[in-house]
Amino acid sequence: MLPEIAQYFRLEKLPHMWCPGCGNGIVLHCLVKAIDKLCLDQDRTVMVSGIGCAARASGYLDFDTLHTTHGRALAFATGVKFAKPELHVFVLTGDGDCTAIGGNHFIHAARRNINLTAIVFNNSIYGMTGGQYSPMTPPACRATTSPYGNLERTFNLAELAAAAGATFVGRATTYHTKLLTDLIIEGHKNNGFSLIEVVTHCPTAFGRYNKMGSPADMLKWQRDHGVTAARYQNLTPAERADKFIVGVLHKQEAPEYTAAYQKMLEKFQGR
Numbered sequence: 001m002l003p004e005i006a007q008y009f010r011l012e013k014l015p016h017m018w019c020p021g022c023g024n025g026i027v028l029h030c031l032v033k034a035i036d037k038l039c040l041d042q043d044r045t046v047m048v049s050g051i052g053c054a055a056r057a058s059g060y061l062d063f064d065t066l067h068t069t070h071g072r073a074l075a076f077a078t079g080v081k082f083a084k085p086e087l088h089v090f091v092l093t094g095d096g097d098c099t100a101i102g103g104n105h106f107i108h109a110a111r112r113n114i115n116l117t118a119i120v121f122n123n124s125i126y127g128m129t130g131g132q133y134s135p136m137t138p139p140a141c142r143a144t145t146s147p148y149g150n151l152e153r154t155f156n157l158a159e160l161a162a163a164a165g166a167t168f169v170g171r172a173t174t175y176h177t178k179l180l181t182d183l184i185i186e187g188h189k190n191n192g193f194s195l196i197e198v199v200t201h202c203p204t205a206f207g208r209y210n211k212m213g214s215p216a217d218m219l220k221w222q223r224d225h226g227v228t229a230a231r232y233q234n235l236t237p238a239e240r241a242d243k244f245i246v247g248v249l250h251k252q253e254a255p256e257y258t259a260a261y262q263k264m265l266e267k268f269q270g271r
């Protein structure tokens with residue numbers, strides 16, 4: 001491990017439990033690089049995760065960490081931020097954890113605009129529990145619970161977050177590592193709820209069921225299908241069909257929840 005990032009890991013917890021070629025390690029690398037660039041105090045930075053492959057990330061990181069219950073990472077993170085708004089709080093969650101079991105917590109964290117940075121590891125499947133399809137599994141894709149192809153439509157998580165009230169939304173992939181690092185930095189600087197969706201590769205479950213080849217092939221797929229908004233505009237409808245936009249997708253100004261709560265406390269505690 002590079003010495004400049006080793007300080008952010010609990011080295012005694014390694015080796016990790018992820019499969020060879022899994023994209024989760026790339027996301028962690030980008031996260032700690034972003035934290036390093038932001039010069040965040042390690043003792044005032046909190047990582048909160050739910051359940052699943054991605055959620056194991058908190059255990060490997062040397063910050064204050066909470067590995068919580070399925071779908072509830074944002075609820076725990078809300079409590080941490082509410083009690084100690086001065087802390088830097090990151091939420092590490094998978095597509096199943098965040099958008100199915102945790103879907104309600106997700107929309108309400110976005111609606112409150114509480115100052116958290118949620119990083120959603122979107123590998124389009126439940127990796128840890130055996131490869132079931134999730135709300136982020138694209139139509140027609142295979143999983144253990146959709147052996148003939150998924151019939152359900154997919155959440156557009158970025159649009160959902162924006163519609164619910166998130167004030168910063170970005171998307172990158174495990175191929176676009178510089179973009180991912182920059183989005184985490186920008187998301188952290190946003191004073192409100194920030195969503196960073198990372199399209200990551202799971203060669204063991206999603207890749208295997210959908211014959212996507214090696215981990216390197218899956219990264220090439222991300223390179224070829226994740227396009228900037230400017231490039232997307234110039235594509236024909238047919239060309240757009242299998243592409244998705246990467247970059248900053250949404251920004252808006254809105255009052256931040258813990259600041260509003262603090263103001264109310266000051267007003268009524270004075271009485």
Ligand code: SF4
Pocket residue numbers: 017018019021022023024053054123127128201202203204205206
């Ligand atoms: Fe990674 Fe998929 Fe293995 Fe989970 S099952 S560790 S997401 S490759």
Ligand code: MG
Pocket residue numbers: 094095096121122123124125126127134
């Ligand atoms: Mg998943």
